[in-house]
Amino acid sequence: MLPTVRSVLDLPSVRRGEPTVVGGAAGLDAPVRWVHVSDVSDLHQLLSGGEMVLTTGLPFAGPDPVGRDYLRMLAELRVAALVVELGRSVQQLPAATGECADVLGLPVVTLSRPTAFVAVTEQTHRLIVADQFEELQFAHATHQVFTSLNLARATPTDIVGRAAEMLGDAVVLEDLTHRVLAFAAGPRPTAELLQDWTERSRRAPADWTVVGVGDAAPGGDPTAGSTRWGRLIRPGPPDPDRRSTHASTGVDASRPSGASRTSMVLERAAQSLHLHRMLERDRDALLLQAFGGLLDDLLTGRITDEPEAQARAAALGLQVPAGLGARHVPVVVRLGSGVADDPSDAVAAGEIDRRVLSAVRQEITTAGGTAIGSIRRPGTIALLVGSSRAALVDRLLQATCAAVERRLSTRSVETRNWAVGTSGPVPGLVAAARALAEADHVAEVGLAAAPVADGTRQRLFRPSDVRLRGLLTLLRHDHRVQQFAESELGRLLDHDARTGERLTDVLRAFLASGGGKTDTARRTGLSRPTLYSRLASIERILGVSLESVESRTSLHAALMLIDLH
Known part of the structure; x- marks a missing residue:
């Protein structure tokens, strides 16, 4: 100082x-x-x-x-x-x-x-030089601390914690939407530090020290390739009463030397956090490429021997479950074209695919499973999920859905439609790879499924969930199938468009009730006389009898096709 x-x-x-x-x-x-x-x-x-x-x-x-x-x-x-x-x-x-x-x-x-002015000058300059030396010593110690953390592959929590230790105060890492990613409360109560954090951070007082994490866009232009992804914050001014000496250097890191020392620590910590992120991204990219190669070999039949498949997976660092209770589940995640902010931006869409795959793998690992996965094509992620016991399978599938939901719930991505398909657990990797085609079909059908009655969507689909709808999903682009749906329901749809009477909704409820009028009245909220009148109108417009099982089957299939479109 x-x-x-x-x-x-x-x-x-x-x-x-x-x-x-x-x-x-x-x-x-x-x-x-x-x-x-x-x-x-x-x-x-x-x-x-x-x-x-x-x-x-x-x-x-x-x-x-x-x-x-x-x-x-x-x-x-x-x-x-x-x-x-x-x-x-x-x-x-x-x-x-x-x-x-x-x-x-x-x-x-x-x-x-x-x-003697010369004595005053000499003594004062000695203090100034001592301060400069101490600042250099502190800068060197700070550099050593965070370099060592990066070499040790420290986590963001470790990096933030060490910054807080050096400053003797709380430090918070947040993303660009002001959500806390990591923090160290230091001498402050955690509840006090994080209370109403998002709102407090948005109106950050002037005495907060804030350092960006990641590279800012040149000239401040947000369209010029910024990689800024977070902010590192010391919430409040330096406190002279808080002192913390770093054990390995003996340098007092929290003495009140102004904003420069606080900024030095936060800037060096921010560099370490960004380097950690880049290293993890590169490591994940290489790992995903290796997983993709293994999956390709399984899908193309270049690997047909289960022990060889297990050995390849183990070589990638995966503790793939084996033994009588082990199960492998083929899983496909399908993302709708509206998931990216700009569906025409292939780069953005590809980045979303990679982030979803990384999030799913991490969530499955946390839940006690393993995952071999790759991006098969834009918007389609294939995984072979391993479980050491059959009872864990459902938990891993739910973890997959939770990871996709959380990844797509960020403000930079609008969650419109996605689905997870599976074809059921099998004993080995080779068999699971063969079943990926069925899981992909199930996920495709799930992606096209309409919301349920309360407006929510089913996200996890099994073969038992698709059945006829799955077949119709595969055939829905065939012009002959489209002609069938139009010939069955076209006149009723035209009538609703002209009159706004919504008879199609009444028909849908009637078919969903298996032809039961009492249940249909309950679903639609119509009185029985009104329901009978509208069912008669439907029969008259379509020229069919709703008492006929074949008629109801044809109309139900046509409605499914209309919904799929």
Whole structure:
């Protein structure tokens, strides 16, 4: 920490001069960056701010006896203080000097005894150099700490925790939507630190220290390729009462050295966090590429031997379940074209696919399973999920859905439609790979499924969920199937479009009730006479009998096709 005006006045060489503060006492805690000895009246070309000026008072003996212009110049140059030795050029300062110094906020000090300016300069500069050395020592220690963390593959929580330890205060890592990703509360209660965090962060007070994590766009242009993904925050000003000495260096990391030391720690921690993110991304990319190669070999039949498949998976670091209770589940995640912010942006869509795959693998691992997965085509992610026991399968499938939901719930991605399909657990990797085609078909059908009655969507689909709908999904683009649906329901749909009577909804409820009129009345909220009248209208418009099982089957299939479109 740089010496202050007050601490310089307390030096032995200055005390011998019997210093007296004439005015500007409010600025005695200003830092002194340098000491400059001069009797020149015009210092514009000599000072850059933060200096303590030592003079014999000659500027006060000039044409401006009060020295107002001289003091005003020093204040404009942001001088830390003016120290005047009396007895050589002037015997005393003008009476108005103190008042002028107070107005300008410039400390003015007189020395009533002869003072060796060279001793003052030497002692002050020794303090300044010591501070600079300590700052260099601290910067070196900070660099070592975070470099070691990166070499040790420390987690974001470890990095944030070490930053908080060095600062002796709380540190929070948040994403661009102000959601907390990691934090270290330090001496603060966690509940107090995180209470209403999002709102508090959005209106971050001026005394918060905030450092961006990731590279900002050149020139601040958000369209120029910014990789900024988070913010590292010390919520509040440095507290002089909080002190924390880093054990490995002995350097006091929390002494009140201004915003520069706090910013240094946060900036170095932010670099470590960004490097960690890039390393993890590269590692994940290589790992996913290797998983994709294994999956390709299984799907194309280049690997047909189960022990070979198990050995390949183990070589990738996967503890693939084996034995009598082990099960492997083929799973396919299908993302609708509306999942990306801009569906036409293939790069953005591909990034979403990769993030979803990474999130699913992590969630499955956390739930106690393993996952071999790859992106088969845009919007389609195939996985072979391994479970050590059959009872764990449902939990792993639910974990898959939870990971997709969470990944797509960020503000940068609009969740419109997605589905997870599976074809059921099988004993080995080879058999599971063969069943991926069925899981893909199930997921495709699930993606096309209409919302349920309350507007929500089923996300996890098994073969038992698709059945006839699955067949119709595969055939829905065939013009002959489309002609069938139109010939069955076209006249009723035209009638509803003209009249707004919504007879199609009544028919849908009737078919869903298996032809039961009582249940249909309950579903539609219609009275029985009104329901009978509308069913009669449907029969008249379509020219069919709703009592016929074959008619109801044809109409139900046609409705499924209409819903799929």
